[in-house]
Amino acid sequence: MSELPKPSVLFVCVHNAGRSQIGAAFLAHLGGGRVEVRSAGSAPADAVNPAVVEAMREVGIDIAAETPKILTAEAVESSDVVITMGCGDACPYFPGKRYLDWRLADPAGRGVEAVRPIRDEIEGRVRGLLAELGV
Secondary structure: OOOOOOOEEEEEEOOOOHHHHHHHHHHHHHHHHEEEEEEEEEEOOOOOHHHHHHHHHHOOOOOOOOOOOOOOOHHHHHEEEEEEEOOOOOOOOOOOOEEEOOOOOOOOOOOOOHHHHHHHHHHHHHHHHHHHHHH
16 A cells, blocks of 8 residues: 655745745644645745744744745645745746635734734644645
8 A cells, every 4th residue: 555645835925934934834843744845935035034933933833944945936836735825926837736825914024923913823724724635
């Protein structure tokens, strides 16, 4: 009996410094290795937003070592699900991929108090996605 391939999810936001990092971190954490997780952006920032790092630390997930990555057509093509985070970023389109747009507030330039509700909303959506993926 062969094992089914892992579903692959790509989180996309322009700077890959906030929402997409939160989504990827929660999916990696909650997915327990059952999902291949990526995140990227069309104009990556130099670093992950420090308020986002702190908000994730509060829930026991350390993303301090993460770095924003550039969005490539290959990353989209090799993903089963592509999730944009309400940031208006354009993704290459490949037939057969599932595209979702999660409209979320932008944590850029905001403190940890403003990031917490965004973090919590993303966690809920990631939990729902895991249930949909059946992993």
